[in-house]
Amino acid sequence: MLSKLIGYELKATRRIFLPAYVVVLILSILNGIFMILPDNLDTITMPFGILLTVYVLAMFAICVLTFAYMISRFYKNLLGDEGYLMFTLPARPSELVWAKCITSTLWMLFTAIVCCVSLFILATPIMIYGTDFSIFWRDLGFGLQSLWQEYSVHMIFLPIVCVILGIVWTANFCMHIYACLSIGSLANKHRLGYAFLAYLGFGILAEILLMIGVRFSDFLPNNLNLDILVENNMAQIYVACLIFLIYYIIKLIINFVITNYILSRHLNLQ
Numbered sequence: 001m002l003s004k005l006i007g008y009e010l011k012a013t014r015r016i017f018l019p020a021y022v023v024v025l026i027l028s029i030l031n032g033i034f035m036i037l038p039d040n041l042d043t044i045t046m047p048f049g050i051l052l053t054v055y056v057l058a059m060f061a062i063c064v065l066t067f068a069y070m071i072s073r074f075y076k077n078l079l080g081d082e083g084y085l086m087f088t089l090p091a092r093p094s095e096l097v098w099a100k101c102i103t104s105t106l107w108m109l110f111t112a113i114v115c116c117v118s119l120f121i122l123a124t125p126i127m128i129y130g131t132d133f134s135i136f137w138r139d140l141g142f143g144l145q146s147l148w149q150e151y152s153v154h155m156i157f158l159p160i161v162c163v164i165l166g167i168v169w170t171a172n173f174c175m176h177i178y179a180c181l182s183i184g185s186l187a188n189k190h191r192l193g194y195a196f197l198a199y200l201g202f203g204i205l206a207e208i209l210l211m212i213g214v215r216f217s218d219f220l221p222n223n224l225n226l227d228i229l230v231e232n233n234m235a236q237i238y239v240a241c242l243i244f245l246i247y248y249i250i251k252l253i254i255n256f257v258i259t260n261y262i263l264s265r266h267l268n269l270q
Contacts, residue, residue: 001091005099009073010106016069017107020062021114027055028118032125055122059115066111070104074178075192078263079185093263097178097256104174105167161241165248172248175255176202182262
């Protein structure tokens, strides 16, 4: 049932995101073409300025759209009037929550990829037609070769670890928002306001726990101190990534338990 719910969510949301992605990519291509046109063409100065402004606004809008849609889909489908229909489906509340979380995580990752690709498309014409194009690629090749000689397989493994960490962080971010919205739904009025207060409260608590953790690390023996900024040690970097990964997995589980408990035991639809 979870796969069916995820498929439904993707189908319902792709008609919003896919056209937005296409628009951003087309704007990046057009801006890239304008950037390599001769500088003496004064007639393109104003159109290029307008087009570049539209591109920047589109990039900002697509990020805001991803965040806003992630909140609105959960709030309207599970905590609003549509919840009366959603909770009649032959699915557990946990499946509904995970379907929303996985879908939102995917769209956030897709948005990040599209933004990176659009920036690459925007910069590619300049690199191709620039006077230092060959020098750029030569220096890039030398730099990658030097990094490979120094770090070898870590150049492959470390990005993979960072990607996994980014996926878990994104999933936890979505689930954290859902937990706050679920707590806010317990109120009869000003639910979004209480959800925002819950978000602030969790943020303050996380900062306090982080400060306690930092103070506790000061009492560790030197050989257990995981300060990766002091020593360039790949083992310590991996250990630090593992610690952050476990930390965000624990937060993800806690946020899921809060959300699932409220939706299962104290559902308050509006």
